[in-house]
Amino acid sequence: MLIDGKAIAARLKETLRGELEAIGGVAGIATVLVGEDVPAAVYQRRIDRGAREIGMASRPEQLPADATLGQVIGKVAELDADPDISGILVLRPLPAHLPESRIFAALPPLKDVEALHPLNAGLLSLGMPRFIPSTPAAAFHMLDRHTEAAGRDLESAFDGANLVLVGRSNNVGKPAAILGLQRNATVVSCHHHTSQAGHLEEFTRGADILIVAVGVPGLITGDMVGEGAIVIDIGINAVDDGAGGVRLVGDVDTASVEPVAEAVSPVPGGVGPITDVWVLRNAVAAAKLSLAPAGQLVLR
């Protein structure tokens, strides 16, 4: 079966409306896109639209591909100074000349909705997250809704399960591994070198839950997946649509995986739409944090 991410996102949006209302509607999201990238532009547009739809402030910002580190950090500082903006997200990928770690470190920690500032990444890794990064949060939210729909216990759903991650990015693979450990899964992190060493299948076949976020269209095929596994596809790749345009596809070859797996999340219509809502929830959480007593590290 395919997991319906759009339906899950629609329900989550109702939660978001309530959360926004509870703080008097005062929250805003800013996104910074440097250069051109189709999936990043799609995400930026969807965040902007989603925010406007629920009456949240939104500032989608664009900088040229040759922007300097100083210009990017300057833009972040400008957004930090905007009282309407509670959350700031810098889209990836960044052009190669821009050192990601310097930009992450320049994010205002209380508005860093993807937990990429070292302080927030540290809090997350210690099990006391201030923000749970939207994309892995969306993947776990989807897994939890699937567990409920299958009539299984939510609390123990990950206990001792083999959770295999493919991809180790700072905004998806790494935080997903941390969240999996937090939920008592046995976590295996696979990446480019696992694949180069010829070991990828070895690990993916043993997965009870497989989360894939690498950016390689169709990387995971049915023969790489164990019977009854749950497969979450986080890849968003722009490929030629054969008619002069592009379309978005994931990292999983759904056609060959679906017959083997218990469930697969499709692209589009899977984790993506849930991610869009989650980032807005994090902007609301950031707005709440800014109102919290000084010195409070984590929302309660």
Ligand SMILES: Nc1nc(=O)c2c([nH]1)NC[C@@H]1CN(c3ccc(C(=O)N[C@@H](CCC(=O)O)C(=O)O)cc3)C=[N+]21
């Ligand atoms: N710092 C950072 N964090 C990210 O999370 C991040 C990023 N940079 N850079 C770009 C990628 C891409 N991304 C998407 C998320 C949702 C959809 C989405 O909702 N897509 C819809 C529509 C797809 C379509 O238009 O066909 C869907 O999957 O159903 C798309 C793309 C987040 N990314």
